[in-house]
Amino acid sequence: MHTAGSSETIDAGFVGKLAGYLGFEEEKVHHLFEKKYLARNWEEHEHIFRFDKEISHIERGTVFYEKDDSFEMVMGFPKIRRAMVLYPTLEKQFEGLRSVVVEEKMNGYNVRVARVNGEVLAITRSGYICPYTTERARTKLNPDFFNDYPDLVLYGEMVGPDNPYVPKEIYDVDSVEFYIFDVRKKNTGDPLPAARRREILEKYGFLQVKSFGEIPLETAPGEIAKIIRNLGKIEREGVVIKDPAMVLPSVKYTSSRSNCSDLRHAFKFYNESGRDYMLSRIVREGFQAVEWEESEAEFRKRCMQLGESILTPLRDSVQSVKESQRLYDEVRIRVKDLKTAVEFEDYLKRLGVDSVFENPEPVGDEYRITIKKINKSTNDKTEAIWRGELW
Numbered sequence: 001m002h003t004a005g006s007s008e009t010i011d012a013g014f015v016g017k018l019a020g021y022l023g024f025e026e027e028k029v030h031h032l033f034e035k036k037y038l039a040r041n042w043e044e045h046e047h048i049f050r051f052d053k054e055i056s057h058i059e060r061g062t063v064f065y066e067k068d069d070s071f072e073m074v075m076g077f078p079k080i081r082r083a084m085v086l087y088p089t090l091e092k093q094f095e096g097l098r099s100v101v102v103e104e105k106m107n108g109y110n111v112r113v114a115r116v117n118g119e120v121l122a123i124t125r126s127g128y129i130c131p132y133t134t135e136r137a138r139t140k141l142n143p144d145f146f147n148d149y150p151d152l153v154l155y156g157e158m159v160g161p162d163n164p165y166v167p168k169e170i171y172d173v174d175s176v177e178f179y180i181f182d183v184r185k186k187n188t189g190d191p192l193p194a195a196r197r198r199e200i201l202e203k204y205g206f207l208q209v210k211s212f213g214e215i216p217l218e219t220a221p222g223e224i225a226k227i228i229r230n231l232g233k234i235e236r237e238g239v240v241i242k243d244p245a246m247v248l249p250s251v252k253y254t255s256s257r258s259n260c261s262d263l264r265h266a267f268k269f270y271n272e273s274g275r276d277y278m279l280s281r282i283v284r285e286g287f288q289a290v291e292w293e294e295s296e297a298e299f300r301k302r303c304m305q306l307g308e309s310i311l312t313p314l315r316d317s318v319q320s321v322k323e324s325q326r327l328y329d330e331v332r333i334r335v336k337d338l339k340t341a342v343e344f345e346d347y348l349k350r351l352g353v354d355s356v357f358e359n360p361e362p363v364g365d366e367y368r369i370t371i372k373k374i375n376k377s378t379n380d381k382t383e384a385i386w387r388g389e390l391w
Ligand code: ATP
Pocket: 077, 078, 079, 080, 081, 103, 104, 105, 106, 107, 109, 110, 111, 156, 157, 181, 209, 240, 252
């Protein structure tokens, strides 16, 4: 990665100022830069720092930049833990609440949109400024919001087929749309209560994730199981269960269908997928089979689906590489300005993503571009095995 972040690029006075702001010793700030746990974005966004690791309760992906005489911070989106079973998990995690808010969990990529020193920017989960997402956010979001609430940050999911990270056709989205699921304050990261968030976002005509309403905690496991079965049928991912006041941490629960679809992708590129990502999705199937008191026939069906979602992509990948074909992911983007595509190509290169951009095709007043993302690590590993190397 080319991210400038070594301590030589930061002068001593600045380190002192930074240390004061973050409440860290200067030594620690130096150390964070050296380890690249704290790094800069690049070129026109060089002034935006990002945390590449969770440090003293600062979420990974948190960014900050100089503003007036101090700094301003956009907190990363907190990790949402997974419920393996609904009962007694909800009762335990939301103890003391009368009800919980249940929202659809949409499957795309996590984005924060904020105004940073006068400019609307889209920040990825890891704290990079994505040029593609920034262009989309600027064309889609009513800028009045940022004039009226300069200290609020929109947290949402970019979903749809024109999506370079997680393309999905399952939503009623023709290209790509930004569905908001959270609004938080700059600096503190304090979230707005769910009802207040919905009310404000509605005023600006922003898209929001579907809400299944507030459900009494006592009946929530049964109600959510029903919601999940229905969502699974239409290939939707699952739900996020939230404290209406947004004080207690949210919990996610996903459909079997979406576990299998995640696994299919993960095993296609088995050598780049996170072990924990794969394992948690497999183990969850075991818990769901018990929680839902399945018949033997239903259980057999689950076994088939799980097994197929693991082995089919694996077999296909292994076979392709054996036949000397490169494994790749085909995705597409849609841009207004071809300059955005060039910037995005440079951006992916910087992140070490090996990709090939095809020629733009005009669609209305925009352009669609197909991108082949080469998954080098799975390719190399599979080739090596076919050459007789050991695991
Ligand atoms: P993490 O829990 O750290 O985000 P992960 O990357 O494995 O881990 P997912 O399993 O996709 O993430 O689940 C969490 C993500 O779901 C959030 O980061 C967010 O991008 C997305 N999401 C979609 N819909 C919602 C929603 N309604 N509320 C909160 N998050 C949502």
